[in-house]
Amino acid sequence: MSLKRIVFLLTVIIIFSGCANNFVKDLEFREKTGLGKSNGSQDGITISYTDQITAQWIASPHAKPLAATVGRDECIRCHDGMAFALKIGQAQDLAASTGQDCLTCHSGYGSQLKVREVIDIPVKKDFIAGMGALCSSCHNSNGVPDINDPRRPYPHYGPQADVLTGFGGIREAEDVQYNNTYGHISLSESCIDCHMPKNKEGFITxxxxxxxxxxxxxxxxxxxGAKDFNIKAKMDYDGDGLIEGLQDEVLELMDILEEAIRAELGGGSFVASRGVFQFYDNEGKLLEQVPNKVYLAAYNYYLIKNDGSKGIHNPLFVVQLLQQSYKSLTGRDVPGAGLVRDIGE
Ligand code: HEC
Ligand code: HEC
Ligand code: HEC
Ligand code: HEC
Ligand code: HEC
Incomplete structure (x- = not known):
């Protein structure tokens, strides 16, 4: 190991233990003052508040580093908690691999983002997200799509902020004005208002x-009266004659779009693998090129698929994007569907 690296690593360790100390002090303070939840009990044994939080975190995907990203400079700023918190750009400067651990969100850059409240994501500058700026800094598609890109990249696995801002996806025409469900996209702490609900004792999960x-x-x-997430939609967005829960409408619209893409490939198929789409014909032969409209539809389909909320993040935007993608591809509207129209229309 070169002297330069040893000095670098020592600096990292000193800064990080400083952060860690502040974090531990903060936790002790919250335990003492009883902020957050009171001590709970499990099988009759009293467990501390921090232990409860730690157990919840261990059960979350954030606790596990993803092998495919370890040691790769272009992945660690989102996949490695230490690289994120200390803004370390080179994997070789990390002493170990960590998932998104406590220090990711409670020290360094993570702490700064919780109070900064505004974040630039690739598709939107100055997204006002409250504490959700923290989540959005990683949960975005990690790029700006270009309909002419011959490599045909797909949106990265966590494009939630692209959907929530309503700036994600590929549009056929610049001047189509998309609708948004403002009640959802303008929550004061964005992601955190829904994903980390609070009761009067504090954050419950x-x-x-x-x-x-x-x-x-x-x-x-x-x-x-909401009892689950599949709250009834306003219209029959998929055209099956029924007004169902929005998540069901969106899943069905996705199936309709997927079918249309496959029909356009003459009964072929498409997969997203290693950053780019691969399109196949009906004999399983890899196609060198596909028309832009096929790429547009495949990209938008995956945007909604990888978003994972089945439309809830921004219902009107999601429905309109899927319906428009279908129209760009086939030249007609989704048959029988209640359409979310261009605002300008
Ligand atoms: C992905 C980000 C993230 C991770 C990882 C994370 N937290 Fe948090 N945590 C938050 C946010 C956001 C809040 C709410 C704002 C705040 O109080 O900082 C919070 C709040 C807290 C609170 C205060 C709760 C309350 O009700 O006031 C404690 C204590 C806490 N976290 C401890 C931990 C511990 C311990 C770990 C690791 C086991 C951890 N956190 C991991 C994001 C995170
Ligand atoms: C430092 C980057 C980073 C931050 C900050 C972050 N996440 Fe994540 N999150 C990830 C990564 C990476 C994964 C995938 C982990 C894996 O599969 O190994 C993930 C996974 C998740 C999952 C599970 C997804 C699934 O498909 O099961 C949820 C839910 C989630 N994050 C929500 C949040 C919320 C809410 C916040 C803000 C409080 C947040 N994340 C902050 C990087 C981050
Ligand atoms: C802008 C932040 C960001 C960058 C950079 C990034 N990722 Fe991710 N990645 C995420 C988030 C957030 C998730 C979790 C998405 C979800 O589950 O909703 C994720 C999920 C994944 C998954 C799916 C994990 C699963 O369990 O399903 C793979 C695979 C992956 N990333 C690989 C990579 C690789 C390889 C790189 C580098 C070439 C990379 N990522 C760079 C943010 C990022
Ligand atoms: C209006 C409330 C709301 C807001 C705001 C919100 N989410 Fe979600 N999110 C949901 C719902 C509901 C689901 C779907 C859960 C289900 O059907 O199981 C979901 C799904 C997800 C998933 C898929 C994995 C999972 O947990 O099932 C991820 C990851 C995620 N959201 C991250 C985010 C991020 C990051 C933000 C901010 C950019 C955000 N969410 C903002 C409500 C919300
Ligand atoms: C802060 C208030 C608020 C919260 C919290 C909220 N919503 Fe909404 N939601 C709205 C508003 C406002 C609309 C638009 C209603 C309208 O157009 O009349 C909306 C629209 C919707 C729609 C759209 C129906 C359609 O066809 O356009 C669904 C579905 C929905 N919300 C589900 C949810 C779910 C699930 C949650 C909890 C994870 C949630 N909402 C949390 C305010 C909220």
Whole structure:
């Protein structure tokens, strides 16, 4: 190891233990003052508040580093908690690999983002996201799509901020004005208002996943009587003659679009692998090129698929993007569907 690297690593360790110390002090303070939840008990044994949070975090995907990203400079700023918190750009400067651990969000850059409240993501400058700036800094598509890009890249696996801002996806025409569900995209702490719900004792979960048992707490303040996330849509967006839950409408619209893409490939198929789409004909032969409209539809399909909320992040935008992608591809509207139209129309 060169002297330069030893000095660098020592600096990192000193800065990080400084952060860690502040974090531990903060935790002790919260335990003492009883901020957050009171001590709970499990099998009759009292467990501390921090232990409860730690157990929730361990059960979350954030706790596990992803092997495919370890040691890769272009992945660590989102996939490695230490690289994120200390803004370390080179994997060789990391002493170990960490997932998104406590220090990721409670020290360094993570702490700064929680108070900065505004974040630039590739598709949108100055997204006002409250504490959700923290989540959005990693949960975006990691690029700006270009319909002419011959490599045909797909949106990265966590493009939630692209959907929430309504700036994600590929549009056929610049002047189409997309609708947004403002009630969702202008929540003061964005992601955190839904994914880390609060009761009067504090934040009730550190699993970060939307737990169905919290649907009432999170959604019913605005949607009377909500008991799950599949809240009834306003219209029959998929054209099957029924007005179902929005998540069902969106899943069905995705199936319709997928079918249309395959039909356009003459009964072929498409997969997203190692950063780019691969399109195949009906004999399984890899196609060198596909028309732009096929790429547009495939990109937008994957944007909504990888977003994972089945439309909830921004219902009107998601429905319109899927319906428009279908129209760009086939030249007609989704048959029988209640359409979300261009605002300008
Ligand atoms: C992905 C980001 C993230 C990770 C990882 C994370 N937290 Fe948090 N945590 C937050 C956010 C956001 C809040 C709410 C704002 C705040 O109080 O900082 C929070 C709040 C807290 C609170 C205060 C809760 C309350 O009700 O006031 C404690 C204590 C805490 N976290 C401890 C931990 C511990 C311990 C770990 C690791 C086991 C951890 N956090 C991991 C994001 C994270
Ligand atoms: C430092 C980057 C980073 C930050 C900050 C971050 N995440 Fe993540 N998150 C990830 C990565 C990377 C994964 C995937 C982990 C894996 O599969 O190894 C993930 C996974 C998740 C998952 C699970 C997704 C699934 O498909 O099961 C949820 C939910 C999630 N994050 C929500 C949040 C929320 C809410 C916040 C803000 C409080 C947040 N994340 C902050 C990087 C981040
Ligand atoms: C801009 C931040 C960012 C960068 C840079 C990034 N990722 Fe991710 N990645 C994420 C987030 C966030 C998730 C979790 C998405 C979800 O589950 O919703 C994720 C998920 C993944 C998954 C899917 C994991 C699973 O369990 O399904 C793979 C594979 C992956 N990333 C590979 C990579 C590789 C390889 C690189 C570098 C070439 C990379 N990522 C760079 C943010 C990023
Ligand atoms: C209006 C509430 C709301 C907001 C705001 C919100 N989410 Fe979600 N999110 C949901 C719901 C509901 C689901 C779908 C859960 C289900 O069906 O199981 C979801 C799904 C997800 C998923 C897929 C994995 C999972 O947990 O099931 C990720 C990752 C995610 N959201 C991250 C984010 C990020 C990052 C932000 C901010 C950019 C955000 N969310 C903002 C409500 C919200
Ligand atoms: C802060 C208030 C607020 C919260 C919290 C909220 N919503 Fe909404 N939601 C709205 C508003 C406002 C609209 C637009 C309603 C309208 O156009 O009349 C909306 C629209 C919707 C729609 C769209 C229906 C359609 O066809 O356009 C669905 C579905 C929905 N919300 C589900 C949810 C779910 C699930 C949650 C909890 C994870 C949630 N909402 C949390 C305010 C909220």
């Amino acid at each position: 550190h699993t970060f996943t939307m737990e169905p048992e919290n649907a009432e707490l999170v959604c019913a303040s605005c949607h009377n």
